[in-house]
Amino acid sequence: MDIIISNASGKPIYEQITSQIKNLILTGELKEGDALPSMRLLAKELRISVITTKRAYGDLEREGFVESVTGKGSFVSCKKEDFIREEHLRITETYLQKAIDTAKVSGIPLDELIEMITLLYKGDE
């Protein structure tokens, strides 16, 4: 399992950790029931504060990706398809918002935007 922290990334470190662990779960590299490294170990290895890893694990738990068992550690919770879908939906929405903002600056109309998305979407197939 690899987690890469970038200082150049504008994202806070805890977010870099959560998004990478989520990706590992989504791609199946981390499976249901797999143990995550302890917060202290992760902090030590990445050379970051324990508070940061605590926050990352807390967020993952709240979002239902991870379960913590007192005294035992944190484990990947059962994979919920709708969780993953929702997460992807949220990410897509963020990117679309950015695209729309950019489009609005130059006054690109909605139908042209839709056409562009349709073209890109289908081009992949």
Next chain:
Amino acid sequence: MENIVEIRNLSKKYDGFSLEDVNFSLPKGCIMGFVGENGAGKSTTIKLMLNLIRRDSGEISIFGLDNSKHDHQIKEDIGIVFDGSNFHDNMTPTDINKVMKNIYKNWEDAKFYSYLEKFNLPLKKIVKEFSRGMNMKLSIAVALSHHAKLLILDEATSGLDPIVRDEILDVFLDFIQDEEHSIFISTHILSDLEKIADYITFIHKGKIVFSEPKDNLLYNYGILKCSNADFEKINKKIIIGSRKSQFGVEALVKRGNLKGDYTIDNASIEDIMLFQIRGESK
């Protein structure tokens, strides 16, 4: 979370310098960086914590005990590293082992020797012939060989080369793997600290400016970059400190306070310190 160190309303007056109403606490299992310019009161605070000088007023509790009443008991569980050489010039690490065995109840020879080996320190060489980095590593080996729960370092890592600092950082991170352990490290070099510290306490002219989780500082503060004209339009109350130039303004702000479309860069702990002081002097 339980606190391993708690300081309440601590004051100490000297001629020309005074420590005023210092308050902060260090939770178990955490690393606190104690930062401030030279002469801000870092060493005075540490000496007060170690009961080396008498406080005028306030409370200091370490491991839940008053530090002056339980001086001996507390010191058994503290590892201390001061700047510079802490041992007599003509002693070898082997001699130091003998001396320390008589000082600390929980001294462990094997642990000390394993640190010496880890740090590549010679057993038979006298301390006088040690380099600065070797001296520092020796002090840290001593501080960690009697099962201390709290490690206090006063300017210990400044002036060391990056390779030695890195080695030491690893040792600290190992130490903190035990949730009962804490580290209190005073410094004015922030680079390493910024990465591993959980809390930052900033002292300036004998007063604590802030004592907060590092993450809160990094996420809450930002450096606003804007034109002089834009700067004039911003409510000055939310500006903590600023630096003006002919071509624009840089200012420290709390991100939440500034509404609108502005360029805000991430602030480093060093930025936050500098702008706080700048803001005060204006």
